[in-house]
Amino acid sequence: MLLLAGAVPVEHLPLLIGPIEVSPTGITIDGNKLPINRGNEAMMSAACLICKEYGIEAPVGMVAGDIGKREGSIAIYKHLAEHLPEMGVKVLTLHYVMPDLKLNKKVLATIDTMAEEDKPLMIADAGSMYVAKAGGDAHYYQVFTPDLGETAFLADDKADHPSFTRGFIFNMEEDVPELIRRAYAGKNATPTMFVKGKVDYICQDGEIVDTIDQPSVETMEPIGGTGDLITGMISALIYAGETPLQACRIAGRVNRAAGELAQPTPATQIDQILRFLPEALAKVQKQLG
Amino acid sequence: MNWFKKLTKKEPEDAGDVEVKRGLLVFAHPTTVISVEELLRDEGYEIRVVSPPPAYRTGCDLSVEFPLSEEATITELLNTCGMSPLDVVPITSRGTEPLRFVRTTMYGKYIMVRAANMKMTVDQETKIIVNISGGGCPDVPYLATEMLGKRLRDAPDPGEVGFSLCAYSLNTSREELIRVIGD
Numbered sequence A: 001m002l003l004l005a006g007a008v009p010v011e012h013l014p015l016l017i018g019p020i021e022v023s024p025t026g027i028t029i030d031g032n033k034l035p036i037n038r039g040n041e042a043m044m045s046a047a048c049l050i051c052k053e054y055g056i057e058a059p060v061g062m063v064a065g066d067i068g069k070r071e072g073s074i075a076i077y078k079h080l081a082e083h084l085p086e087m088g089v090k091v092l093t094l095h096y097v098m099p100d101l102k103l104n105k106k107v108l109a110t111i112d113t114m115a116e117e118d119k120p121l122m123i124a125d126a127g128s129m130y131v132a133k134a135g136g137d138a139h140y141y142q143v144f145t146p147d148l149g150e151t152a153f154l155a156d157d158k159a160d161h162p163s164f165t166r167g168f169i170f171n172m173e174e175d176v177p178e179l180i181r182r183a184y185a186g187k188n189a190t191p192t193m194f195v196k197g198k199v200d201y202i203c204q205d206g207e208i209v210d211t212i213d214q215p216s217v218e219t220m221e222p223i224g225g226t227g228d229l230i231t232g233m234i235s236a237l238i239y240a241g242e243t244p245l246q247a248c249r250i251a252g253r254v255n256r257a258a259g260e261l262a263q264p265t266p267a268t269q270i271d272q273i274l275r276f277l278p279e280a281l282a283k284v285q286k287q288l289g
Numbered sequence B: 001m002n003w004f005k006k007l008t009k010k011e012p013e014d015a016g017d018v019e020v021k022r023g024l025l026v027f028a029h030p031t032t033v034i035s036v037e038e039l040l041r042d043e044g045y046e047i048r049v050v051s052p053p054p055a056y057r058t059g060c061d062l063s064v065e066f067p068l069s070e071e072a073t074i075t076e077l078l079n080t081c082g083m084s085p086l087d088v089v090p091i092t093s094r095g096t097e098p099l100r101f102v103r104t105t106m107y108g109k110y111i112m113v114r115a116a117n118m119k120m121t122v123d124q125e126t127k128i129i130v131n132i133s134g135g136g137c138p139d140v141p142y143l144a145t146e147m148l149g150k151r152l153r154d155a156p157d158p159g160e161v162g163f164s165l166c167a168y169s170l171n172t173s174r175e176e177l178i179r180v181i182g183d
Helices: A040-054 A071-086 A101-112 A126-134 A148-155 A176-185 A226-239 A244-262 A270-274 A277-288 B030-042 B068-080 B139-147 B165-181
Strands: A002-008 A016-023 A026-029 A032-035 A060-065 A091-094 A121-124 A192-195 A200-204 A207-212 B022-026 B048-050 B063-067 B087-091 B102-107 B110-115 B118-123 B128-134
Touching: A002 A040, A002 A071, A002 A226, A016 A040, A026 A040, A026 A060, A040 A060, A040 A226, A040 A270, A040 A277, A060 A071, A071 A101, A091 A226, A101 A126, A121 A126, A121 A226, A126 A148, A148 A176, A176 A192, A176 A200, A192 A244, A200 A244, A207 A244, A226 A244, A226 A270, A226 B128, A244 A270, A244 A277, B022 B068, B030 B063, B030 B068, B063 B068, B068 B087, B102 B165, B110 B128, B110 B165, B118 B165, B128 B139, B139 B165
Parallel strands: A002 A060, A002 A091, A091 A121
Antiparallel strands: A016 A026, A016 A060, A026 A032, A192 A200, A200 A207, B022 B063, B022 B087, B048 B063, B102 B110, B110 B118, B118 B128
16 A cells, blocks of 8 residues: 555544545545645645556545644544554655654654564655654655755754754755755665755765756746655655655656646646646656656 | 744844843743744743754744743743743753745746745735745645735735744745835
8 A cells, every 4th residue: 555644734624544536626535525735635646646657556545634733633643653554554655744753753663563574665755754854763764855945954953843944054055965965964864865956866875866957947946736746756656666766766857847848837836737747757758768 | 913023133142141041931832932922022021932942842843932030920921811831941052043044036027935944936016925835834735725816915924824833934935025025
């Protein structure tokens, strides 16, 4: 099972778990339709589309309503801590949740009880990545997908949230390789890491092994959700059998190709990029042979 | 209420002054800190909003640094207002203040401002918020839903309807946009 977990901005929505169905206007989980939005819905939509293109089973979504009051995030942490071993999860992607160090450590403690061969490969972005780093727990995860501001946060061994990144590190962003070096030196990076930016950096075991800067679609940066598409695609590609490194290489190129096809402005919304993912995937697969 | 602006006031950087002379008010939620910060500043106390000490961190929180000599009056005031702290602890070093640096990028008629991990993009001609990107706390997608398509002056204040440090940084972006292009 590919399990994608995270909160959605619907207050009082209870915990929902079920296969994700995707349509041009949103996703459906356990009979509840959620409109496309930046965050988990975009990530889940992208993963669904990639699974469909690869002819594999749809990912399972675990969502709960949370507009920042924590209740949905708590429901997700608790369910994972109590039930993960019996769920048969091969790849687990954790995304937008309210960072909670204690509850996340409970989830990780549950994973510690599992046999090595049963432990899921873990991917984290957004709040799930923040709490993993703040807890000194990056070593549990295989892939992080930070943007530039988040990479500065990973590079700052004193910060426990991107808002507390120290100024001298925030101002180091012209030197992304140095930020990446610091993140690995502080053990706050994952074996495979995708750094999203004007140039995408793909890292493996502390080394930058690939960069992607073409096609350059500058207007992608302001669009909320483009990074979420990358995380969703990487998740699905790994589940489809690609190595984490190859999944990053494909996802980064597909994202840019979709952006080029969409010809976005800074006012474009994520659903207008998302619709081009299948076409972009075909294009990239042809390029990569 | 415009509590974030008040954070720009700087205190003297005299590390010697803070040795066991300052304390931290610890609260359950960042939103409480927002209200407390406004109340105490209005009352004239010299305070700073900072990261809480490790034992109190959840991963997304703020606390209030204050002069320890004022502990009794401040805690009484907070108790009276129904905003009692979870704990009051003395500190021997300054806490870390949230990042206030911003980066601005122009895209023709659009302007994007990034603070920490949060980006807000506005049409300079209409002052309408056209995109919100970045962040990782669950109130970010909610705030985007509430703010997109609205003029800066009409959109809800992330400091009032948000709950997280991501909302804090988003508000830093918003304030910079208003400073540069008006609302």
